[in-house]
Amino acid sequence: MAVEYPTATQSGDQTRIHNIGYRSYDGPRLGRSYATRSLYSQSLRGAYGLGRSVKSKVLPMLLFVVMCVPAAIMVAVAVATKAKDLPVDYTRYAIIMQAVISLYVASQAPQSVSRDLRFKTVPLYFSRPIETADYVRAKFAALASALFILTAAPLLVLYVGALLAKLDFADQTKGFAQGLVSVALLSLLFAGLGLVIASVTPRRGFGIAAVIAVLTISYGAVSTLQAIADAQSLGDGGGSSGAIAWIGLFSPVTLIDGVQSAFLGASSAFPGGVGPSSGEGALYVLVTLGLIAASYGLLMRRYRKVGL
Amino acid sequence: MYDPTVARLTYRALLGRRRALILGALPMLLIAVSVVVRGLAGADDQTASDLLGGLALATMVPIIGVIAGTGAIGPEIDDGSVVYLLSKPVKRSTIIFTKLIVAIAVTMVFSALPTFIAGFILNGNGQQIAVAYTVAALVASIAYAALFLLLGTVSRHAVVFGLVYALVWEALFGSLVSGARTLSVQQWALAVAQKVAGGEMVTSDVTLPTATVLLALVTVLATWYAGQKLRSLTLAGEE
Numbered sequence: 001m002a003v004e005y006p007t008a009t010q011s012g013d014q015t016r017i018h019n020i021g022y023r024s025y026d027g028p029r030l031g032r033s034y035a036t037r038s039l040y041s042q043s044l045r046g047a048y049g050l051g052r053s054v055k056s057k058v059l060p061m062l063l064f065v066v067m068c069v070p071a072a073i074m075v076a077v078a079v080a081t082k083a084k085d086l087p088v089d090y091t092r093y094a095i096i097m098q099a100v101i102s103l104y105v106a107s108q109a110p111q112s113v114s115r116d117l118r119f120k121t122v123p124l125y126f127s128r129p130i131e132t133a134d135y136v137r138a139k140f141a142a143l144a145s146a147l148f149i150l151t152a153a154p155l156l157v158l159y160v161g162a163l164l165a166k167l168d169f170a171d172q173t174k175g176f177a178q179g180l181v182s183v184a185l186l187s188l189l190f191a192g193l194g195l196v197i198a199s200v201t202p203r204r205g206f207g208i209a210a211v212i213a214v215l216t217i218s219y220g221a222v223s224t225l226q227a228i229a230d231a232q233s234l235g236d237g238g239g240s241s242g243a244i245a246w247i248g249l250f251s252p253v254t255l256i257d258g259v260q261s262a263f264l265g266a267s268s269a270f271p272g273g274v275g276p277s278s279g280e281g282a283l284y285v286l287v288t289l290g291l292i293a294a295s296y297g298l299l300m301r302r303y304r305k306v307g308l
Numbered sequence: 309m310y311d312p313t314v315a316r317l318t319y320r321a322l323l324g325r326r327r328a329l330i331l332g333a334l335p336m337l338l339i340a341v342s343v344v345v346r347g348l349a350g351a352d353d354q355t356a357s358d359l360l361g362g363l364a365l366a367t368m369v370p371i372i373g374v375i376a377g378t379g380a381i382g383p384e385i386d387d388g389s390v391v392y393l394l395s396k397p398v399k400r401s402t403i404i405f406t407k408l409i410v411a412i413a414v415t416m417v418f419s420a421l422p423t424f425i426a427g428f429i430l431n432g433n434g435q436q437i438a439v440a441y442t443v444a445a446l447v448a449s450i451a452y453a454a455l456f457l458l459l460g461t462v463s464r465h466a467v468v469f470g471l472v473y474a475l476v477w478e479a480l481f482g483s484l485v486s487g488a489r490t491l492s493v494q495q496w497a498l499a500v501a502q503k504v505a506g507g508e509m510v511t512s513d514v515t516l517p518t519a520t521v522l523l524a525l526v527t528v529l530a531t532w533y534a535g536q537k538l539r540s541l542t543l544a545g546e547e
Contacts, residue, residue, distance in 0.1 A: 055464075055465075059465060059468060099475055099476060099479070099480060100476075102475075103468070103471060103472065103475070103476070106468070106471065107465075107468045203383055203386075204386070204467075205378055205379065205382050205383060205386070205466070205467040206327070206330075206375070206379065206383075208467040208468060208471070209371065209374055209375045209379075209467055209471070210330060212371065212471050212475070213333075213334060213371055216367060216371070216475060217334060217337060217363075217367055217368065217371065220362065220363050220366075220367045221337060221338075221341045221363060224341065224345075224358070224359055224362055224363050225341065225344065225345065225348075227358075228345055228348060228349050228355055228358075228359075229348065231349070231355075232348060232349055243348075
């Protein structure tokens with residue numbers, strides 16, 4: 001291949017251009033949607049540590065197992081005791097395990113975006129055909145899917161177990177479907193919040209702590225306030241039961257709890273067991289969807305200009 | 309044992325730029341919640357005790373402790389800049405001790421001080437509740453800072469493991485398995501608070517002598533072992 005072209009016309013000049021066989025790419029160009037899909041699947045695999053080191057597989061896999069084991073135990077108990085119903089509703093399961101879900105979001109959201117920021121790989125992504133919206137959508141969808149896998153797997157365990165235990169098919173299917181809708185909403189909401197917080201800081205440790213603080217402390221504050229409002233309304237004859245529902249709007253977990261107890265037939269985990277009425281429930285749905293949309297918008301704004 | 313330059317650098321790493329604001333948001337939330345509760349429920353000793361015990365001591369102190377304790381050394385090890393610090397003629401144990409002092413100070417300022425203010429807002433220090441929980445937060449700050457500083461030198465996922473300990477072990481297992489409560493910084497701190505309050509408002513599952521011994525033991529051992537880890541630190545690449 002190495003053909004030499006003499007370029008110098010003057011005698012005595014030894015300058016040459018050597019053709020050492022570089023060839024231009026003439027295969028198919030896979031384009032923007034392919035790149036977005038690749039980014040999505042890479043991020044989704046990365047959220048469970050697949051394709052990364054053994055050490056980074058430990059935590060997501062551990063949390064996944066911790067999510068599923070109680071469901072398996074419940075099924076085993078239900079089958080052994082020939083119970084008529086599962087010990088826990090499908091919709092209630094994610095609320096009970098919210099600490100594990102929060103930990104998962106907190107550990108994987110910074111993993112997904114903070115490292116790109118810290119090692120300044122984001123400008124490299126944007127040098128490919130993908131655009132800001134593609135990057136944000138791929139990351140958002142990947143984390144939401146990872147969360148959905150985490151939260152829907154135990155529900156599937158419960159459902160299969162319930163069918164094996166020959167519980168009522170129609171009843172269980174309805175509960176399972178309601179549970180799936182609820183965890184899908186929860187996945188979108190948590191993924192959005194987690195990514196927005198994590199994309200602000202390039203430092204992974206700080207991102208983890210910030211996500212946990214937002215998810216856990218808001219839940220702690222809200223449930224404390226609700227408990228106090230509940231105790232007060234017992235004192236004056238149910239006067240401020242509306243306050244419980246209003247306070248519940250201020251933390252992601254109680255938000256999901258409110259939505260599912262208003263529309264998805266769940267029994268509320270609020271103190272006193274009184275969920276929001278359907279009017280307040282509509283507000284819950286609006287706030288939830290609004291938060292998801294707002295976190296998407298904030299992410300778009302965050303990545304409009306990155307690096308450089 | 310205390311190196312002012314290392315201390316200054318650590319303070320800047322913890323509180324520099326906008327981090328002090330983010331760290332300050334949690335105490336602000338606690339104080340805001342206390343104001344709302346005072347307005348909603350009036351001054352009530354049981355409510356004050358529940359709020360300070362549930363929100364301040366059980367959630368806020370550990371989270372601030374995790375941020376300050378691991379933040380004092382974790383990022384430096386993470387990005388490898390700790391080698392410049394280690395190559396200076398400063399003893400490793402001095403570095404750890406200085407960072408511990410800074411982490412304790414930050415945790416105390418951002419958790420014990422707001423606990424005190426929140427306690428006064430909630431019931432004006434009735435039955436010594438505000439003081440008792442402030443003492444508990446101060447004691448817990450020391451133990452948490454030492455524990456999480458050690459985690460920061462041991463693992464790259466220190467923040468996650470710290471949070472797992474604080475939220476899953478202390479909160480979840482602590483409420484289900486009574487044996488887990490013996491091995492929880494929160495309960496040790498509560499034992500000290502119980503002594504201060506003297507009433508039935510603040511209770512702990514651990515006796516005071518056990519708690520003090522365990523607190524001192526954990527703090528000293530964690531600091532010593534962190535110093536040992538720093539002596540033979542291997543820098544790994546990003547996974």
